[in-house]
Amino acid sequence: MPGPDGGQWNASTIRGAPTKLVGILNNPLYAGRLVWGRRQWRKNPDSEKRERRYRLRDRTEWVEVAVPELRVVDDALFDAAHAEIERRKRAPQAASPAGQTRARHLLSGLIRCSCCGANYTISGKDYYRCAGQKERGTCGNRVSVRKGPLETATLAVLQEHILADEHVRVFIEEFERELQQLTRQDTGQHDAAQKRLKQVTTEIENLYQNLLAGLASPALRAMIAEREAEKVRLKARGGAVHDRKPTAILLPHPVLVEQFRSKVASLRQSLDDALIRTEAAAVLSA
Numbered sequence: 381m382p383g384p385d386g387g388q389w390n391a392s393t394i395r396g397a398p399t400k401l402v403g404i405l406n407n408p409l410y411a412g413r414l415v416w417g418r419r420q421w422r423k424n425p426d427s428e429k430r431e432r433r434y435r436l437r438d439r440t441e442w443v444e445v446a447v448p449e450l451r452v453v454d455d456a457l458f459d460a461a462h463a464e465i466e467r468r469k470r471a472p473q474a475a476s477p478a479g480q481t482r483a484r485h486l487l488s489g490l491i492r493c494s495c496c497g498a499n500y501t502i503s504g505k506d507y508y509r510c511a512g513q514k515e516r517g518t519c520g521n522r523v524s525v526r527k528g529p530l531e532t533a534t535l536a537v538l539q540e541h542i543l544a545d546e547h548v549r550v551f552i553e554e555f556e557r558e559l560q561q562l563t564r565q566d567t568g569q570h571d572a573a574q575k576r577l578k579q580v581t582t583e584i585e586n587l588y589q590n591l592l593a594g595l596a597s598p599a600l601r602a603m604i605a606e607r608e609a610e611k612v613r614l615k616a617r618g619g620a621v622h623d624r625k626p627t628a629i630l631l632p633h634p635v636l637v638e639q640f641r642s643k644v645a646s647l648r649q650s651l652d653d654a655l656i657r658t659e660a661a662a663v664l665s666a
C-alpha cells in the first residue's frame with residue numbers, strides 16, 4: 381500500500397517508538413484514545429517560542445481522553461498488534477541473519493577455494509566447502525574441511541605469532557599507558573572533590589554566620605543540612621580514592637607477561653563463547 385504522497389512507508393513511521401507512543405502501531409489515537417502531555421517542550425526564554433527540544437514526562441503525568449470518533453481500528457486488533465510486538469521483542473536472536481552466520485563460523489569468508497577462488501563456507505554442521513561447488517555447481521573441487529581442527533590450527537599459528545616478544549612489549553606498554561590514564565582520572569576526580577569540599581566548608585561557615593546574626597529561617601537550616609551531608613559524602617569519597625590508588629601501579633613486568641601469555645593461551649576457549657566469537661569474526665574479516 382503506497383503512503384499518502386504515493387511513496388514508500390518508512391519503518392519509523394509504522395513502528396515509531398513505544399516509549400513516546402509514536403508510530404502507527406504505538407499511537408493509541410488509532411484506537412480512539414488521545415494522550416496529552418507526553419512531552420514537555422522547552423521554551424526559549426527570550427522569545428517565548430517553543431524550541432524543537434523536549435523531555436518525556438513521566439507516564440503518571442499523561443492525560444488520556446477518549447475520542448471514539450477518531451478511532452480507526454478496534455481494541456482487539458490494536459491489542460493483538462501490541463501482543464505481537466511484545467512477542468517479537470522477546471524472541472531471541474532478533475539480529476540480522478548475517479550477524480548470526482558470522483557469530484557461528486569464525487573463518488567464514490576467509491578461506492578461498494584454490495580451484496575457482498570462491499569462498500569456502502560452512503556446509504552442514506561443521507564442514508567448510510567450496511561455495512562454487514556446493515551452491516552454484518560451477519566448480520569441481522569437492523574437498524571439504526572439518527571446522528574444529530581447521531580453527532584450532534589457525535588459532536595455534538595466530539597464538540604463536542601474537543606471543544612474539546614484540547607483541548608482549550606492546551601489550552605491556554599499552555597496559556601501563558591505560559593504567560596511567562586511569563590514575564590521572566582518579567587524581568582529577570580526587571582534586572575536584574577536594575576543591576568542592578573546601579567550597580562547601582566555606583559555604584557552611586558563611587551560613588552559620590548568618591544563623592548567628594539572627595537570620596534563623598527554615599530555609600537557612602535546610603541549606604546548612606544539605607551542605608553538611610554533602611561534606612560527609614565528599615570526605616568519604618576522598619578516603620576511598622586514597623585507599624585504592626597505590627595498588628594498581630605495582631604490577632611487575634613478569635606478572636604482566638604471564639597474564640598476557642595465559643590470555644593468549646585461553647583464546648581457543650574464549651572463542652567458544654558466542655559473544656566473543658562474533659567480535660573475533662568481525663575483527664578477522666575486517
Ligand SMILES: [Zn+2]
Nearest residue numbers: 493496510519
Ligand atoms: Zn571452488
